[in-house]
Amino acid sequence: MSRAIRFAPLAVLVFIVVSLVWRLATPVDTNVHSKLDGKPVPMFSLPPGIPTKAALSAADLATGTPHVVNIFASWCVPCIGEVTVLQALKARGAAIDGIAVRDRPADIAAFLARNGDPYERIGSDTQSRVQIALGSSGVPETFVVDGKGVIRYQHIGPIDALDIPMILTKLDQSK
Amino acid sequence: MKRLTLLACLFATQPVAANSNLPPANWAYRQVSDPTQEASAHALIGELRCLVCQGQSIADSDAELAGDMRDLVRRRIAAGERSSDVRAWLVQRYGTWVSYRPTREPAAWPLWLAPAALLIAGGFLIRRRVRMTSGN
Numbered sequence: 001m002s003r004a005i006r007f008a009p010l011a012v013l014v015f016i017v018v019s020l021v022w023r024l025a026t027p028v029d030t031n032v033h034s035k036l037d038g039k040p041v042p043m044f045s046l047p048p049g050i051p052t053k054a055a056l057s058a059a060d061l062a063t064g065t066p067h068v069v070n071i072f073a074s075w076c077v078p079c080i081g082e083v084t085v086l087q088a089l090k091a092r093g094a095a096i097d098g099i100a101v102r103d104r105p106a107d108i109a110a111f112l113a114r115n116g117d118p119y120e121r122i123g124s125d126t127q128s129r130v131q132i133a134l135g136s137s138g139v140p141e142t143f144v145v146d147g148k149g150v151i152r153y154q155h156i157g158p159i160d161a162l163d164i165p166m167i168l169t170k171l172d173q174s175k
Numbered sequence: 176m177k178r179l180t181l182l183a184c185l186f187a188t189q190p191v192a193a194n195s196n197l198p199p200a201n202w203a204y205r206q207v208s209d210p211t212q213e214a215s216a217h218a219l220i221g222e223l224r225c226l227v228c229q230g231q232s233i234a235d236s237d238a239e240l241a242g243d244m245r246d247l248v249r250r251r252i253a254a255g256e257r258s259s260d261v262r263a264w265l266v267q268r269y270g271t272w273v274s275y276r277p278t279r280e281p282a283a284w285p286l287w288l289a290p291a292a293l294l295i296a297g298g299f300l301i302r303r304r305v306r307m308t309s310g311n
Contacts, residue, residue: 030229032226032229032269032270032272032273033270034268034269035266035267035268035269035270036267036268073195075194075195075196101195102195102197102239102243103195103197104196104197107196126197127200127243127246128200128239128240128243128244129243129247131240132240132243132244132247132265132268133268134268135268135269137227137240137269138226138227138240
């Protein structure tokens with residue numbers, strides 16, 4: 001047996017240890033990013049989430065001004081904290097529309113009454129169809145859509161107060 | 176008293192809801208009546224990856240989103256779409272990540288070449304062994 005082959009197991013061991021340390025130090029991003037970033041919002045038309053508010057369709061997102069589209073649900077705990085941030089965004093001029101995933105009108109109304117209502121329009125997506133069509137994989141998620149209805153940015157997870165300037169920049173860039 | 180209040184609080188807690196209050200989608204736990212369509216839907220469902228329980232197929236996962244994806248697959252196949260088109264539609268949204276079937280992209284080449292490479296390497300090993308024993 002040649003000397004090189006004798007050291008092969010050691011080399012394999014070193015390779016495994018280095019791989020493990022590398023992946024522990026820089027974990028893989030397990031978020032599933034939408035491949036529609038940079039592409040037009042797919043055609044959809046959702047019924048209103050609550051009777052007193054306008055419904056949401058793809059046409060409402062191509063009106064010439066950029067929109068923030070927030071995918072939320074009354075049963076989603078991080079969404080509660082996100083409402084405050086969305087309201088701060090709205091106060092600084094952002095147009096925010098909502099897509100309520102797997103939700104009932106009464107539950108949405110109670111959620112908005114309890115936590116606040118930053119939404120101009122709310123579409124009700126009872127079987128996650130539009131959520132899947134957008135390439136979104138959970139709640140909450142937020143898309144920035146430009147005036148032509150093209151997706152410019154996808155934010156996975158709740159928006160933090162610290163993210164507000166970044167979202168406003170994205171909206172500015174989408175004009 | 177404080178302890179009693181804490182104890183009362185403990186019993187008053189409810190698990191935080193992680194799921195919606197809506198029933199599963201129509202085709203989430205139901206089969207399509209046409210056996211050929213169901214067979215092709217079932218095959219595709221086993222090869223699509225759950226977005227919530229990453230590592231499970233949507234056939235295995237009980238996540239609501241997986242149920243909604245099964246509904247989407249069965250609904251489209253029942254409407255006459257080919258299963259390859261449904262897969263392509265999902266890949267367009269979530270990338271090749273969502274499909275378990277290996278692609279022909281360069282990143283998957285080692286996977287396709289590995290069996291041939293291992294067979295050839297094994298052949299060489301056996302040839303050497305045979306030569307060594309016959310040489311003795």
